[in-house]
Amino acid sequence: MFYRETGQFKTSYRADSQIFPIWQDRIGMLVVLFFAVVGIPLIASEYWINAILIPFLIFSLATMGLNFLTGYAGQLSLGSAAFMAVGAFATYNFQLRVEGIPFFASIFLGGVSAAAVGILFGLPSLRIKGFYLAVATLAAQFFVVWCLTKFPWFSNNSSSGVISAQTITMFGFTFDTPIRKYLLVLFFVILLALLGKNLVRSATGRAWMAVRDMDVAAEVIGIPLMRTKLLAFAISSFYCGIAGALYAYCYLGTVEPDGFSLDLSFKILFMVIIGGVGSILGNFLGAGFILLLPIFLDIVLPAVAKVLHLPLSSQIVSHIQLMVFGALIIFFLIVEPHGLAKLWQITKEKLRLWPFPH
Amino acid sequence: MQFFIEIVMSGILSGLMYSLVALGFVLIFKASGVLNFAQGSMVYTAALAVVGWIDMGMPMWLAILAAFLFMVLVGICTERFVLGKLVNQPPISLFMATIGLSFFLDGLAPILFGSEIRPINLGIVDEPIQSIMTATGIGISKLDLFSSFIIVILVLVLTLLFQYTRVGRALRAVADDHQAALSLGIPLENIWAIVWAIAGFVALVAGLLWGARNGVQYALSLTALKALPVLILGGFTSVPGAVIGGVIIGVSEKLAEIYIPPVLQGWFGGNFGGIEGWFPYIFALLFLLVRPEGLFGEKHIDRV
Numbered sequence: 001m002f003y004r005e006t007g008q009f010k011t012s013y014r015a016d017s018q019i020f021p022i023w024q025d026r027i028g029m030l031v032v033l034f035f036a037v038v039g040i041p042l043i044a045s046e047y048w049i050n051a052i053l054i055p056f057l058i059f060s061l062a063t064m065g066l067n068f069l070t071g072y073a074g075q076l077s078l079g080s081a082a083f084m085a086v087g088a089f090a091t092y093n094f095q096l097r098v099e100g101i102p103f104f105a106s107i108f109l110g111g112v113s114a115a116a117v118g119i120l121f122g123l124p125s126l127r128i129k130g131f132y133l134a135v136a137t138l139a140a141q142f143f144v145v146w147c148l149t150k151f152p153w154f155s156n157n158s159s160s161g162v163i164s165a166q167t168i169t170m171f172g173f174t175f176d177t178p179i180r181k182y183l184l185v186l187f188f189v190i191l192l193a194l195l196g197k198n199l200v201r202s203a204t205g206r207a208w209m210a211v212r213d214m215d216v217a218a219e220v221i222g223i224p225l226m227r228t229k230l231l232a233f234a235i236s237s238f239y240c241g242i243a244g245a246l247y248a249y250c251y252l253g254t255v256e257p258d259g260f261s262l263d264l265s266f267k268i269l270f271m272v273i274i275g276g277v278g279s280i281l282g283n284f285l286g287a288g289f290i291l292l293l294p295i296f297l298d299i300v301l302p303a304v305a306k307v308l309h310l311p312l313s314s315q316i317v318s319h320i321q322l323m324v325f326g327a328l329i330i331f332f333l334i335v336e337p338h339g340l341a342k343l344w345q346i347t348k349e350k351l352r353l354w355p356f357p358h
Numbered sequence: 359m360q361f362f363i364e365i366v367m368s369g370i371l372s373g374l375m376y377s378l379v380a381l382g383f384v385l386i387f388k389a390s391g392v393l394n395f396a397q398g399s400m401v402y403t404a405a406l407a408v409v410g411w412i413d414m415g416m417p418m419w420l421a422i423l424a425a426f427l428f429m430v431l432v433g434i435c436t437e438r439f440v441l442g443k444l445v446n447q448p449p450i451s452l453f454m455a456t457i458g459l460s461f462f463l464d465g466l467a468p469i470l471f472g473s474e475i476r477p478i479n480l481g482i483v484d485e486p487i488q489s490i491m492t493a494t495g496i497g498i499s500k501l502d503l504f505s506s507f508i509i510v511i512l513v514l515v516l517t518l519l520f521q522y523t524r525v526g527r528a529l530r531a532v533a534d535d536h537q538a539a540l541s542l543g544i545p546l547e548n549i550w551a552i553v554w555a556i557a558g559f560v561a562l563v564a565g566l567l568w569g570a571r572n573g574v575q576y577a578l579s580l581t582a583l584k585a586l587p588v589l590i591l592g593g594f595t596s597v598p599g600a601v602i603g604g605v606i607i608g609v610s611e612k613l614a615e616i617y618i619p620p621v622l623q624g625w626f627g628g629n630f631g632g633i634e635g636w637f638p639y640i641f642a643l644l645f646l647l648v649r650p651e652g653l654f655g656e657k658h659i660d661r662v
Contacts, residue, residue: 076450128646130450131393131594135586136646139639146636151626262580266457273454315473322465329458333451334443 065239071278073232074212079137082144085260087241088248114241122233148257276341285340373608379585380600396460398582405565410471433554478569587642593652
């Protein structure tokens with residue numbers, strides 16, 4: 001009864017094309033935003049901001065990038081971590097080598113560099129799809145990380161390619177405390193999520209979905225396949241690149257190319273699958289779920305082991321983590337292929353009638 | 359020249375190892391149209407099972423037999439609880455499900471059998487054969503030779519099995535058209551169980567040979583990823599293609615590893631080792647652009 005759209009009539013085109021057509025959604029969104037911008041910096045501890053909230057936001061962004069490509073345009077990619085690495089290292093180099101460049105410019109250029117690399121490795125998608133494309137993106141994953149490790153120029157001649165992110169200073173304001181970094185990341189996430197949400201309901205997003213559902217049919221109704229696919233690769237990599245730069249600058253501080261390993265790519269893919277393929281909200285749910293699950297297991301497993309009197313080493317915990325990840329992926333693919341986002345949608349349907357279902 | 363031959367030889371031998379993993383992919387892809395990403399993890403699981411059971415005091419042959427039965431069980435469970443539930447889903451969903459399976463096995467196997475690195479002793483020493491060494495100056499390891507021998511036999515047996523036996527005919531029929539095979543009275547589920555059992559067996563052989571070479575460790579699961587470019591090169595559906603693709607990938611990556619870094623070093627300075635890590639993928643990628651169906655694959659392909 002609290003979530004009903006009855007009586008909310010759309011009387012103009014403007015109202016009809018709102019992102020959130022129902023006032024409950026709009027208010028809910030405002031409350032969430034207000035809480036994220038004002039509430040969290042006030043109440044969250046430094047540990048929470050540093051170890052959970054910042055990576056959560058960054059991974060949501062990377063997941064959104066992969067979701068454009070895999071969820072909307074239907075091109076499977078196993079190389080998202082590589083595009084993140086390109087973003088991080090490009091941003092680092094712009095900061096390092098261009099005198100007095102503002103941080104916004106270098107992170108934007110970092111994203112553009114990632115997009116360029118994305119287009120390059122997206123080119124094979126014009127001829128191949130499915131598994132073949134997955135192998136092509138694996139090539140990106142290994143090749144990019146190798147390049148960043150072996151060419152000393154990228155990491156300013158540091159040993160084994162480690163870079164230390166410079167401190168971010170903008171408008172005479174230094175982003176050095178966790179809260180400031182959090183707000184910076186939050187700014188990017190809100191901006192890009194808003195952009196993304198609008199993108200997927202624009203002509204571009206619809207073209208992506210048409211290509212995903214059936215590329216031949218899409219071509220027949222006049223969607224240029226080449227442009228659409230490459231655009232998906234570019235925008236996806238752009239998002240991943242920005243996420244990678246934030247990962248280096250606001251989360252880790254010091255990164256090496258090997259940090260952007262295949263495992264990270266898989267993690268992002270899992271976030272997409274569990275969160276919801278083809279959903280913007282799903283990215284946040286998936287990222288949160290995958291990030292919180294290990295912490296949850298760390299707490300629960302020792303307690304369970306204690307009750308059952310089983311020996312438990314940290315190694316076994318990490319193995320159980322792998323198992324749970326794998327099992328969850330299979331579970332979601334079988335039971336709910338549209339992920340947590342779909343569950344939220346079902347909840348909303350239920351809430352319309354609750355508590356008077358008749 | 360001698361150096362060159364030695365590199366090519368070592369490339370062929372390591373390539374045969376890749377093709378052994380690729381074989382497992384091909385078998386399952388042929389019969390059910392699923393690209394089983396978990397093949398590498400199955401290799402790891404099988405090898406771990408063998409060393410795990412030997413550690414528990416079983417004799418070698420019993421451990422291998424038990425590991426084989428275990429792999430059959432894994433295969434049947436996969437069929438029953440994972441792929442069986444995903445009938446009629448797009449192939450990419452099945453592929454992602456096997457990624458999940460691979461994580462599951464990577465976690466399960468070390469819990470059951472322990473995760474420390476252990477060698478498998480097949481009773482054959484990993485040292486160059488003296489007679490060849492003295493005659494030509496080229497070192498070929500006994501173990502490598504033995505492995506290649508086993509692989510060649512395995513491929514022959516599998517080819518014969520596919521061509522001339524009742525089960526083989528049924529397998530090919532299922533691969534061609536599920537529905538038609540079903541209507542002719544071929545029990546689809548049993549066939550899939552058999553395929554997974556064979557794939558498990560191939561994984562076991564691969565695990566034993568890889569394990570004897572490098573020790574049983576998690577890296578097995580990752581090295582197996584190299585089977586993907588092998589598949590692209592050889593074609594997803596061809597058993598001989600897997601072998602020839604494996605050899606090409608093995609030789610080319612060894613040659614690249616030896617001859618490219620000095621060139622790069624001349625241009626940029628610094629150390630450029632580790633080309634092996636990405637070369638097969640880029641090679642396969644370029645190959646894809648020219649011939650998307652692979653060397654021996656069927657012409658029919660999802661082309662855009």
